[in-house]
Amino acid sequence: MIEIIEPGLATTVQDHGRPGWAALGVPPSGALDRSAHDRANALVGNAPDTATIEVVGGGLRMRALDRHVVALTGAWCVGVPMDVAFTMEPGDVLALEPPAEGACTYVAVAGGVDVPRVLGSRSTDRLSRLGPAPLGRGDVVPVGGASEVCVAASPPPGLVPPRAAPSLIRIWPGPRTDRHVDPLGHLTAHAWEVGRDLDRVGIRLTGSPLVRTRSDELPSEGLVTGAVQVPHDGRPIVMLADHPTTGGYPVVAVVDPADVDLLAHLRPGDRVRFVLVSGAATDEGIT
Amino acid sequence: MERAQILPYGPRAVLVETPWPARCARALADLVGVEEVVPGACTVLVRHDGDPRTVARVRETAGTVDGAGPVDLDSRTVVIDVVYDGADLAAVGSTSGLSTDEVVALHTSVEYVVAFCGFAPGFAYLEGLPAELHVPRRSTPRSRVPAGSVAVAGPFSAVYPMASPGGWNLLGHTDVPVWDTTADPPALLAPGTRVRFRSVSSTRAGAT
Numbered sequence: 001m002i003e004i005i006e007p008g009l010a011t012t013v014q015d016h017g018r019p020g021w022a023a024l025g026v027p028p029s030g031a032l033d034r035s036a037h038d039r040a041n042a043l044v045g046n047a048p049d050t051a052t053i054e055v056v057g058g059g060l061r062m063r064a065l066d067r068h069v070v071a072l073t074g075a076w077c078v079g080v081p082m083d084v085a086f087t088m089e090p091g092d093v094l095a096l097e098p099p100a101e102g103a104c105t106y107v108a109v110a111g112g113v114d115v116p117r118v119l120g121s122r123s124t125d126r127l128s129r130l131g132p133a134p135l136g137r138g139d140v141v142p143v144g145g146a147s148e149v150c151v152a153a154s155p156p157p158g159l160v161p162p163r164a165a166p167s168l169i170r171i172w173p174g175p176r177t178d179r180h181v182d183p184l185g186h187l188t189a190h191a192w193e194v195g196r197d198l199d200r201v202g203i204r205l206t207g208s209p210l211v212r213t214r215s216d217e218l219p220s221e222g223l224v225t226g227a228v229q230v231p232h233d234g235r236p237i238v239m240l241a242d243h244p245t246t247g248g249y250p251v252v253a254v255v256d257p258a259d260v261d262l263l264a265h266l267r268p269g270d271r272v273r274f275v276l277v278s279g280a281a282t283d284e285g286i287t
Numbered sequence: 288m289e290r291a292q293i294l295p296y297g298p299r300a301v302l303v304e305t306p307w308p309a310r311c312a313r314a315l316a317d318l319v320g321v322e323e324v325v326p327g328a329c330t331v332l333v334r335h336d337g338d339p340r341t342v343a344r345v346r347e348t349a350g351t352v353d354g355a356g357p358v359d360l361d362s363r364t365v366v367i368d369v370v371y372d373g374a375d376l377a378a379v380g381s382t383s384g385l386s387t388d389e390v391v392a393l394h395t396s397v398e399y400v401v402a403f404c405g406f407a408p409g410f411a412y413l414e415g416l417p418a419e420l421h422v423p424r425r426s427t428p429r430s431r432v433p434a435g436s437v438a439v440a441g442p443f444s445a446v447y448p449m450a451s452p453g454g455w456n457l458l459g460h461t462d463v464p465v466w467d468t469t470a471d472p473p474a475l476l477a478p479g480t481r482v483r484f485r486s487v488s489s490t491r492a493g494a495t
Contacts, residue, residue: 019322019323020322020323021408021473022323022325022332023312023323023324023325023326023403023404023477023478024404024408024409024472024473024474024477025404025405025406025407025408025409025410025411025474026408118468119468119473128407128408129449130408130468172295172296172297172298173295174295174296174297175294175295175296175302176294219327219328219329219330220327220328220403220405220406220412221302221327221328221329221330221332222302222325222326222327222330222331222332222405223332224296224297224299224300224332224334226297227296244405244406245325245404245405245406246325246327246403246404246405246406247405251296254296254297254300255297256297256298257297257298257299277298
């Protein structure tokens, strides 16, 4: 078991989430940076979907109450071993300072975080409040049995480099590009600044607002992770894992799936630009 | 007439515009390569494996969907007992030029169908609301609408599955659990489910 001495700003349990329930209004949830989450699991010999602790903005202090094999990936924290499995003896304390670059660090423990599943997942959904509550001071986190786990002698193949905020994000056209003045041109021509109130639901961007060409309401329609939605004030919101399943604001673009993991490392004040995936500007494949 | 229009949504999804979202979603859900379907008010979001053949399959199948036949294979209709004591019951009546008894009579007079879910787990948008009860959302949402609240806004009615902020007009409440993560399925109301409301005076409301 692991005791949470201090949780940090936004620390939750995450796995691959609960996709497949969106038709009932359930967000997909799951680790914001799945590659980093999966690599942390691989380093300690866990299956990829095993629950880890997702730490956004650092600040976690935790004490091992038993002997545990642990690995850290994602945004690098100073003074702790990163991207390697290491052993914590009972009483050992791990402290994650806020990372200098990037935002999201994964703590994998051999055996996995063993909290109850909801709809098949141990992920905390901050929007719909499904899954375990965010970790708090004094919480004792159970860890699954690790007797079957085998920690590889050398790091598993594949590399997740130390994460930093992306400066460029690739996008594809979304379904509603007919409600603003040249929305894709506008999105890609300007630099955007990440707003203060970003969370697992979405990233709010400030910058030159998109200009509406029509004011009629759009009936609610489905959303995906990475969708770039534009509310009435013209400031885009990029949907993250805990996004609502439907929305009535137009989606003008979608972040390329390969860049979604990087969104986890954006922080308030970061500046970012969008670039259209080449060949995506036309309706290729969609006639 | 174009039955379904396919709009781009990145390399792993498309948005199908259709007059029959629940039926269309049902038709697309089991196609090879389709990972998930999410009906909306007039659309179906289809997440897929990225294969152009999957998109072609989706386009072809969406084109065959029409308004004929029942959506839900289940022949039941869910009946929800409601105590009509909502905070906005009188206001809805007055906006529509109806007494509260007339509002209740109208709300309970029709069979609704779940068009789609969204906003929160288990929140089902019920279509079929009589036109006289189509009132806009409140201009100022409430910061807390109790779980079980039965409400109307625009052309839809709904039951709030959990306490949440909300801007719909509250007609009453039910004790029926419309969302329970330990139940299978967890949602009482899913796209295509048929629903009727029944007025009761007691707070021990239930569903049959």
